[in-house]
Amino acid sequence: MAAKSNGPIGEHSGRVLAGPTNPMVTPLLTDLYQFTMAYAYWKAGKHNERAVFDLYFRKNPFGGEYTIFAGLEECIRLIANFKLSEDEIDFVRESLSPSCEDGFYDYLRGVDCSGVEVYAITEGSVVFPKVPLLRVEGPVAVVQLLETPFLNLINYASLVATNAARHRFVAGESKMLLEFGLRRAQGPDGGIGASKYCYMGGFHATSNVAAGKLFGIPLRGTHSHAFVSSFMSPDEIIDKSLRSSDSQSTCEDFVSLAQTWLSKIQWSNSLNGTFGETNQSELAAFTSYALAFPDNFLALVDTYDVMRSGIPNYCAVALALNDLGYKAAGIRLDSGDLAYLSCEARKIFHTIEKEFGVPGFGKTNITASNDLNEETLDALNKQGHEVDSFGIGTYVVTCYAQAALGCVFKLVEINNQPRIKLSEDVTKVSIPCKKRSYRLYGKEGYPLVDIMTGENEPPPKVSCELASA
Amino acid sequence: MAAKSNGPIGEHSGRVLAGPTNPMVTPLLTDLYQFTMAYAYWKAGKHNERAVFDLYFRKNPFGGEYTIFAGLEECIRLIANFKLSEDEIDFVRESLSPSCEDGFYDYLRGVDCSGVEVYAITEGSVVFPKVPLLRVEGPVAVVQLLETPFLNLINYASLVATNAARHRFVAGESKMLLEFGLRRAQGPDGGIGASKYCYMGGFHATSNVAAGKLFGIPLRGTHSHAFVSSFMSPDEIIDKSLRSSDSQSTCEDFVSLAQTWLSKIQWSNSLNGTFGETNQSELAAFTSYALAFPDNFLALVDTYDVMRSGIPNYCAVALALNDLGYKAAGIRLDSGDLAYLSCEARKIFHTIEKEFGVPGFGKTNITASNDLNEETLDALNKQGHEVDSFGIGTYVVTCYAQAALGCVFKLVEINNQPRIKLSEDVTKVSIPCKKRSYRLYGKEGYPLVDIMTGENEPPPKVSCELASA
Known part of the structure; x- marks a missing residue:
């Protein structure tokens, strides 16, 4: 009592x-x-x-x-x-x-x-x-x-x-929940309040920088579709060098290293020629992002085509980072059949772990976003999925199911x-x-x-x- | 073009x-x-x-x-x-x-x-x-x-x-729309933004004082149920005097004047003994409010019983004000069957105009509130109603029908x-x-x-x- x-x-x-x-x-x-x-x-x-x-x-x-x-x-x-x-x-x-x-x-x-x-x-x-x-x-x-x-x-x-x-x-206890709702919130402190009270309600982090500063809530965020489509091709990357994680060596042409890995994946027996040509604008964006954040490379993989371009481009860059001692942070899916795509991506990550001997690659973090809510989370659970983190925006911050x-x-x-x-x-x-x-x-x-x-x-x-x- | x-x-x-x-x-x-x-x-x-x-x-x-x-x-x-x-x-x-x-x-x-x-x-x-x-x-x-x-x-x-x-x-062009949503809005500037943008969308006024100050939006508001129930009886009113509108005379006992009017209404032939005992706490609250705002007396009439208490108490105080040259501002209905109650109230206002020769009393302003939205406004229109102003809160400010x-x-x-x-x-x-x-x-x-x-x-x-x- x-x-x-x-x-x-x-x-x-x-x-x-x-x-x-x-x-x-x-x-x-x-x-x-x-x-x-x-x-x-x-x-x-x-x-x-x-x-x-x-x-x-x-x-x-x-x-x-x-x-x-x-x-x-x-x-x-x-x-x-x-x-x-x-x-x-x-x-x-x-x-x-x-x-x-x-x-x-x-x-x-x-x-x-x-x-x-x-x-x-x-x-x-x-x-x-x-x-x-x-x-x-x-x-x-x-x-x-x-x-x-x-x-x-x-x-x-x-x-x-x-x-x-x-x-x-x-979502279940083992999943990470990220609040991404600022842009759709009901005004500026609809967004800031949402970040604070979602954290109180059990979310792990927010994308909202102001809320991070005000309340000490952990922040998450990587890049958008616009970032991907702002690149034309890997040729435009000028500074291609990347120091290894232990600072002991420098790879002078990280772009080529990623491209070499992309070829290996494309010709891999166990992947069975799953992948053909990938989008070069996307590869350039991923490589650039990895050069900027080698210790926190998380890629949005659905700007062009998740399975034919986003996943192989991600894997190529992640494997190149692995050569230099960095562990890539994962992928984000923002459209399409999230259950199916997450399961297919997981299979490829496991295959690559085995084929190329990269411990832990099978466990690559998969984040999903795109208008998620209680119902879609429940539907994903019923279908079976391989998502580790959910980014939830509109439905959680505006309380779409009941707004007051x-x-x-x-x-x-x-x-x-x-x-x-x-x-x-x-x-x-x-x-x-x-x-x-x-x-x-x-x-x-x-x-x-x-x-x-x-x-x-x-x-x-x-x-x-x-x-x- | x-x-x-x-x-x-x-x-x-x-x-x-x-x-x-x-x-x-x-x-x-x-x-x-x-x-x-x-x-x-x-x-x-x-x-x-x-x-x-x-x-x-x-x-x-x-x-x-x-x-x-x-x-x-x-x-x-x-x-x-x-x-x-x-x-x-x-x-x-x-x-x-x-x-x-x-x-x-x-x-x-x-x-x-x-x-x-x-x-x-x-x-x-x-x-x-x-x-x-x-x-x-x-x-x-x-x-x-x-x-x-x-x-x-x-x-x-x-x-x-x-x-x-x-x-x-x-609502239609002839109706006045008041935004009352601050308390249910999604955070402080969910409320302030709502007031600003409802005004932009065609509302006439808001209850939100901060929005009035920031944007110059007209303000509206009178009293709540709590105000009514905070009074016990007219006996507790100490200062009962009220100066006439033209400042030429003073009524020393406005409380008795209102009570006299209440008896007249109760015994009126044309009202046919519609009214019996009214609630004394409510009469005290209305009288007090009129003493404070003789030139803007608007009463919330549904704290106890609209037809048996709220309306006759309002009319008594409004008629007493009329004796002193003041024109009462109207009533607000916040519960019950708004179409029916507004029509019944209108009939009584017309009867009083005729019976006691008070020009314009039939046109007393009727405001309605209580979880109004597009559907309820439409239903009121279909039923036929006598409401002049609508106070709308939750549904307009939180955009309940679609929150983003x-x-x-x-x-x-x-x-x-x-x-x-x-x-x-x-x-x-x-x-x-x-x-x-x-x-x-x-x-x-x-x-x-x-x-x-x-x-x-x-x-x-x-x-x-x-x-x-």
Whole structure:
């Protein structure tokens, strides 16, 4: 049994917290009605009444059975630094009615979150509907101002972390997952947030350099189709020399070495004349990339034709690198039948390992990308594939299968009086009163159920039935 | 016939453009592979080769027949200020291989977009698949760095502008559309971007204060359910006085005035005893809100029961305001059968106009919200409704029906040599060469078709058949 509530913010007051990651997260990142209400509360002398709000969602996303809670840190960063600037107060003044009294703006000038307490479930936890993720207590006018930014910061964060965890689950533990979604994300920090929360949800790395810098997330990336097609032929490579991995020798013409290996592969008995002419633009691009990154040569092999050109060109360059003591990093497939192509590529890698005596070549890393999602991962698993890493973009970062989580922020108590939001739709009725939530664990150490009690009810006791608790 | 291409950036060089709206949009907001490729280009001595890339999409979103192009201004802001800081260069150095040569970082230090030309369709235009939205020319290594941020800044912007325009079309020209999506948006600038591009797509206003400040978009907002349920009864209202609209007199007890009106409505013959007891917490909230905003009283009427409590409470307060020369702003419905409730409310407003002789009361503004989207707007239209304004959130800002637009950025020429990206999927094959695009108009002034020509082909001529152009 574990009580899942952190202390109030005040308890951390010894630490100075930086502001929100995105400088656009300011006290104005809220709905106008939070300010109109603040004025009405202030005008009615109610603004300092102590209110309790629960932040929760009503339904797990993606038709699933769980949600990963994320976004808490950014909420804390917001309230730890919550203060309206003069410029912001002027804008609120312009936005409200000219009849609003000046005293209100003096009040706004003094507003901060020192009177706000937040009780929250630990970020990254598995959570379920209706159990409050956050309980926010404080002066009603101030806590209302936090409603919109808290929902904004938690809704997408939790949605994308959950989406990432679901992809993680389908891909299987042994596979590496890479988030490649920045270009398709919903705006710049749709991309940056996606990188952060996909990592939290179980991804290994991102392509997003800004997210790598901000959060220390491992970065991955090699080259694109444009890089391949920007080359004409190996003749244009001017500096052809490459030092060996141990720096003991230099190959003066790495281009020829790769071309020699290409011929060997083309004439290999065990490959049975699988390969004919390969694309020279592609060979030039791979060779150039290997000259730039001999210790991290990973090639995108589908610009022209995976089996007839991309794979043999990759193998030729990888074998040339092997001669100089470098281990090539692998291939990426970005189109076509990924299951089939990965299996065919694997066979060739194994054949080459045997034929040319290159230990480990059979285990060459195969990365797949191209509009992957839960369904396509599942289909690949069913077909059987040889992919080691998946690069996932659009579907994970935009949460294509369900683009929003419906967290809400409901008043459950004011001045110690319980409050309820009624609705003709029974799922929308809020649960009144300040509550505590507990996760109960069985003897085997697995969680069994989450329960909520009233704030002043005794907590459930170990080894006692709930009814007697 | 109109050639839709703007001049190169250089032509605007007299103006200094501010940086991107979101300070997180930096040269690092890109995929790592743009930097690994930049290094490989540099290492091969190819980094300054003149490349031409087209940015376009392959399919209109939402199963529709058009797209609104948006996001251009933010792209221009990025390149007008494109410069890597020392700190950013250090991070790139950490992220690449230690074997990368120092000269590359010296090169990065000097990188800007002065050699980059962008030809673009005007932001806000209706656009179609395959026609380049942007043609970007410049040194291949620099233009590659722009691929990811350009796609990020255009994909979501164009998607949400298109979504907004589609909602605008379904709602009909006479209706007001309000964007209420900040809390459900994909991150902070998912919200801010949504507000900007919904406005571009035809919305009238947003609830998002930060977007109002940044872009001058009109703001809307009144109060929430929490505001209503935070009140207990009218007894708690301390300052009950309200000055008349013309400042000539003061009503000392506005609360009693509203209560008197409530009785009149309850005992009205023409309303036939429609109303019994109304909720006192709600009456208190409405009265308080009216005291705070007598010139902009808009009430959310569904916290308890729309017809039995919300509407009569609204009418009582609105009629009391009317006595003092104020015109109430209307109601908002946020749950239930919006078509039915809006029609019933309208009947009552008309009855009150007649019964109590309040001109214009029948035309009271009715706003509807609650998970609205294209389908629900269409269903409301079919049922018949009396809604004047729609508040739309989740579905418009997250583009729930299709959460991503698939703009791509393809190399079409390098060193004056045409380049093509082949693919087994024929829709993914790129169209090589530098091109111009034209929109042809018929005599009646309506656009007929967009066509593309090679850069050096003669433009189509007015009144000449295309074949002869």
